[in-house]
Amino acid sequence: MISLRSVTKLYNEGRPNELRALSDVSLEIGRDAVTVFKGPSGSGKTTLLSIVGCMARPTSGRVLVDGRMVSGLPETFLTEERRSTFGFVFQRFNLIRGLTVAENVALPAAPLGPDPRALAARIETRLEALDLADKADTPVEHLSGGEMQRAAIARALINDAPVLIADEPTANLDTDLTHRFLDIVADLRAEGRSVILSSHDPRIWQSDLVDRVVGMADGRLAEVAA
Amino acid sequence: MILQTPILALLLAAALSNAVALWTAWFGLRVLRGWDIASGSRAQLRLERRTGLASTLFGFVMLIQIAALLLFVFNADRMATLFVGAMCAVGTLNVNAYGFPALYLKIAVFFAASLWLILDRVDRQGRDYPLTRLKFSGALLIAPLVLTGAGTELAFFLGLKTDVITSCCSKMFTPANDGIAAEMTGTAPATALWFLGLAGVAVAATGTVSLAAARLQWLFALAGGVFFAAALTAIVSVISLYVYDHPNHHCPFCLLQREYGYVGYALYVPLFAGTALAMGAGLLSLFAGTGSLATVLPGALRRLVWASLICHGLFGAVVLSVIATSRLVLFG
């Protein structure tokens, strides 16, 4: 369970170009659910996701993860919270070029001091579940768009995060691949994970999979549809 | 001034240390004024990241200082051939009035630095960085120590003149003089060994108690301090005799020479490390009540006490082996 209480986020605080990306957002996101934020460009979806995912700190307001206050934590501990709870899939995937798929997938585990053999086994299982096992040793720049996304998902889940956060996951995908993505989301849900998405893609928020759609406009929550 | 590579290396290390100490002190002032862990503001975040830099830099400098302490003594020992009357490091350090003060300051910096590093390590494990203000107040105190140390060292090197006739260990470590060195030398070997043995028992006992009871580490630190004094006295009064196989050569520096298998390093490194760790445990035990450290501190204290006990054990083993392999018979 993730709670936001009166969260406000200002960029360039105190400077002439100060910008209010989120104002006074209060929100509860339950576990075992697929939640989608939808809204026009610039409405603050990415900002909200980064605060929900403990990637950024709110300017004011509080963020609680499973009842623990995380918004006041020093960066290091915020990172620890994030590592243990969230996996991220970025809009542009952000795989590291020059490394293979398996090496990319292993990256989030490095700071935790993984046992190399257990990690390799985890990577294999993850890649198999995502149909990427045969690409494990391919450098990521040789992958297709859909494969890159699946590699990014594998990386997001390698530490077994209970919550997957994906920003505009289908922005670069055609209809087939979008359905493929939704299948993966369905699998994740079946595994008992929560998924939080942002999207302005109707194919996403009209899908049956989605438990909750949260509309956004100008840094505020607009309407909340179930 | 004698332009020599080790001296240049030491001066470089001192210059870097000074720069970092000054910056850390200045930054420490800002922390003391602006630190507010509860605030999520950008300024606090920046301050927080900078404390990360300060820790890295300060840790780096403290490692340099520890290495520099060894290099300083090693070099003083090596340079003894350049001075009339010098047989070992003592002669070199006696060439002018700054030699021994420079050494003592370096030792002081070593202990202060070790304590700071221990504090820093634990602080960064507490979710609200509970010791940050204390840590940077400490940095404010260490900075002048580092600067004075560097200044004294520079004065010492600048004042190294090879035409000076210096006095060496045989004049300094003799019971005939006044002062603490003479007191130590004059202590009867049996007394010194008994004292050392008792202090060792005290260290072992307080260590065991603090491990078992998970408190009273300050008592262990106290025992560690007493052991340090006892160990130095014993080295001067009797252990050196065993190393040199000579009933009157009391120098604690000649031990560092190759002729004696560098046994001095085997004695001093565990002794100094063990003492610093014990003092660190004592210091940390003062924060046992701090909320966010409740989960971290017991483990950290246990590790410190263990590490310190191991160092003390190593020291004890080296002492015993020195006595066992010596041809000198002092008792019986």
Next chain:
Amino acid sequence: MTPGLRRQRALAEYTLAAMARRRGKNIGLVAVYAAVVFFVASAMLFSAALRREAAIVLSEAPELVVQNLLMGRHELMPGAAVETLAGIRGVAGAQGRLWGYFYDRVNGANYTLMVPFDPALIPPAGAAIFGEAIPRTRDHPWLGAPLFLSRHPGDLVRFNAAGQLTAAQGLVSSDLILIGEADFRAFFGLPPEVYTDIAVTIRNPREIDTIVQKAEALLPDARFVTRDEILRTYQKIFSWREGILVALAGASILAFAIFAAEKASGLSADEAREIGILKAIGWDMRDVIAMKLWEGGLVSVGAFLAGTVAAYLHVFAFGAALFAPVLKGWSVIYPDFPLAPEIDGIEMTALFFLTVLPYLAATLVPIWRIASADPDQVMR
């Protein structure tokens, strides 16, 4: 392995993979760095070897040499002084030495003629034992050909060859001619009972100072040169030169540090993005710093080893060929024999301080700057 160690291993592995991808850049960096280390290390190893050589040569010298002075110049020593010196308490022995220089007009060379102390080396009358350079410069037709020396036009003195000194005896022997005392006195026209100087051996080195004081009272005109004094002078000269060289190298170290700082802070957009990604997927500032320190550590240790090994080969296998032209001119004992290789802990520590510290110091702040990037910056 504890998780802490496994973490370090994982970070190191990532570093290696990342460095392998930028092989060109990293090899360039290590090469420049290694060149700096090579320069400093060569200077240090070379002077240290000369210092050691001097100490070895001097270890066979007498503790004290006494010379006679006349008008401030070196004069022949009356033989009576030998007895005087030998009579001082603590003196193990005093012996008059006979040695002198001879200018060979045939080939313009300077030889050292000497009467050896070692009875085994004293040749029979009319014969000489000489260093390996002499038959070579004199074009002797066969090994063991007699040596003819001419003191002035029309003069010719013949010495039968009684043996040869080998090159391995090093430093001082190649231009040496050993002859018997009677031949020496006859050759130079010396009266009996005078010596070039007197070598005094002393049992306890701690007593040298007192013995010199007593001897000065007995022989007020003499000059006393102790072995320790010569040794100190050598040590000072070589340390000083090494210091100058290293200080000169300091400029290159500084330049390299600036270069390294530039490199570390002027990250390519690629690298900056990579760090951003790492932070976004859950690496902490400390993880990034640790990873970068691995990189710095690998670079400096690699460069340090490469530079030091190259310098070692340069000095001990190639006779410091690059420095020879500079050092030959102002070296007291420039050796043309191979230097005895030795690595010295304190020198290596100092070298490590001088080359690795500036690099780490120059790169730490840029590394921290990169590591403190906002994790959310790659989200857009």
